[in-house]
Amino acid sequence: MRVASLLAGIGLFSLSAAAIAQQAEPVFTPEAVRAHVEFLSDDLLEGRDTGSKGYEIAARYVATRFEALGLKPAGENGGWYQQVGLQQTDPGANPGTVTVSGPAGEKSWAHATDVLVGLSAREPRLDVSAPLVFVGYGIENARLGLDDYRGLDVKGKIVVTLQGYPKGLPSEEGAHVSATKAEAAERHGAIGMVSIATLQSAKARPWEKIVHFADEPGFAWVSPDGKPNSSAPGIRASAMLNAPAAEAVFAGAPRTLARIRAEADKAGGKPKGFALKTSIRIQGESTTKRVTSPNVAAILPGSDPKLAAEYVVLSAHLDHIGLASAKPGDTAETDRINNGALDNAAGIATMLEVARAAAESPDKPRRSIIFLASTGEEKGLIGADYFARHPTVPADRIVGNVDLDMPLLLYPFTDVIAFGADHSSLGAMVAKAVAPMGVKLSPDPMPQEGIFTRSDHYMFVRQGVPAVFLATGFANGGEKAWGEFLSGNYHHPGDDMMQKIDWQAGARFAEANYRITRAMADADTPPLWIEGDFFGDTFAAGKQRAPKAGK
Incomplete structure (x- = not known):
């Protein structure tokens, strides 16, 4: 081989390595987020009510996406589904x-x-x-x-x-x-x-x-x-x-x-x-009557020999509220389908994009990540409660949870809210993870609503797992958007693809959650309850604690 050719090959290799290094950061696109939301909120699924055919279609969509990404099934009997028997x-x-x-x-x-x-x-x-x-x-x-x-x-x-x-x-x-x-x-x-x-x-x-x-x-x-x-x-x-x-x-x-x-x-x-x-x-x-509706779960195995046996959970509820009851004056053309585009197809879309980015990353997470699409959230946090009490991995190895519920993708958000952030080291972890994006962590702007107990993460808290519920914040037009949505399209047929959804905000929210999930998975120390915290002391007595701020 001539020296010139060898040097040229070395140069080409160096350029390729540099290019690979530049491509290591995952890319999140508005189109990908929109595609997931568009399918899951389609009229065909009739609002994804718990136990309905539409929900089953949505569950199969999520399972096929998990499979396409090369994730490992985390349901029952080696499958993607954890069947939850329900009494209605x-x-x-x-x-x-x-x-x-x-x-x-x-x-x-x-x-x-x-x-x-x-x-x-x-x-x-x-x-x-x-x-x-x-x-x-x-x-x-x-x-x-x-x-x-x-x-x-x-x-x-x-x-x-x-x-x-x-x-x-x-x-x-x-x-x-x-x-x-x-x-x-x-x-x-x-x-x-x-x-x-x-x-x-x-x-x-x-x-x-x-x-x-x-x-x-x-x-x-x-x-x-x-x-x-x-x-x-x-x-x-x-x-x-x-x-x-x-x-x-x-x-x-x-x-x-x-x-x-x-x-x-x-x-x-x-x-x-x-x-x-x-x-x-x-x-x-x-x-x-008895019905059955599945949680859908997958695992991305961790890469660290010591930490891979610990699991962090990124969850989002897949169900919505189905068809609205007919009212006097309704016609055959009256829209009664509660499509649930933002609540919570957007949360599932975010989770799927985080799963894609984590699965495709050449730098695999140290801890294992469970991706959980839960059923029955709208019926009382049922699917998450069932999984938290009957996990498909050892319960004491689940070390943290971030839940995604109804991210309001109607404005270019500049802050996020992590309900429950003050109780564990997850708060600081979230703030640090999103800071490079120019996104800030804000306190709960509506404490009177008691949101901390109204989403799936609370069921992990009750099992002693540090957890937060992440949503887009009130800054940069968020307060107005939240007010209008909660008094308008929330739990209404208007929560569909006709809304002026900011898909770039969707891509940005996915990136934020990827950063948060990787922070949980890659940190030397898992999320910990803060010393003296009410929830840590109530549900996780005797476990390791993070020091209070200033100590």
Whole structure:
């Protein structure tokens, strides 16, 4: 071989190496994000309702994308799917009544008037009567200094609780203890629970909006013993009461409902409980059926011999709410398909693009990454709860979760929100990962909504896994876009491809999540709960901690 040819070959090799190095950074395109969203929100899928044919089509789409990327199946029996058995509970022919008896006599209300009767997944013919006890907010948590059951006997009785939690309580801790009221009532022997709005909750969610969902079915995953899962099976009956029924409950009480609500409306207000002079009868009928709907899961194996046995999870819910019920005046042309383009085809599209980039990267992640498309989020975070409790990998090896739910791709976002960021080292990890993009991490801009407990990541938190829910932020036009979407196309047929979606923002959101996922997967130390954190101490006692800021 001539020297000139050898040198030329070396030069060519050097150029090729440089070119490869330049191509190492993944590319995210608006077209790729749009293609995923376009398919998943197509009318053919009829809104991807849990257990529907449209959802099954969406699940197969995700599975084929995972397979095309060369990922490993992470479902059951070596497949892509983790089948989740569900019980669907629907209102029966007589959906229910609430009857209040006491000093003012007896009065009844039919379901969906001034009362809402909760569906009973375990009692198709519900008929429960018991004396009433007011228990304030109905919260019991020593760490937060709350013990609303102190001095009260509620065994065999039905408790009356105020909605929400005391003003001034940290929003995420408050949202958690509010979501676990039934469990507290069960611990004290109550057999039912009735909730009444505070002034604050009534303003946030007027009764007219709540009653709109009166006939929605209930869903629960089915446990191995064949029973529908319940966090508090001892609470046999439940109901929500509007003002007239709520006033009747407090007939003859030592304190009026108006005074109680006024106290609750003050910062730190914690109305004390007392036995009421009334009793209640809650009746209802329901029908049940069993359906199956899969989670779809894949693994990109880690490259580090020591860290590959640890798993980080990037999740997004695949389901939406299906077809809207026909209304008077609807015609054959009326659009009743809730396509769910942003909620949450956009989240799934983001996850798929992160999976593609990670699978194609010549520099493989150190930890293994699980990509999870969950079912039943709109029915109560069911698929994520099932996976978090029945993971297809060793539960103690799941070290972190980022969940993608409804990224609002309607404006060129410049910040992101990581709900739950203050509780673990994931907050700092997210902020550092997106900083090179000129994107900032912002605090929760709507703490009153209790979003921390309303998306799939919360189910990983309850299993002791540091987790955040990532969304586009309020800066650069985001606040206006969020306000208009939540009051307009959210859970409405208008959430479709006719919206002015900013596909470049979609590509940018995918890049941000790739950076975050790789940060979790490649760090020497996995995500850790911060020392002294409420959720870490509640669900992950004894595990390694990250120091508080400034230490």
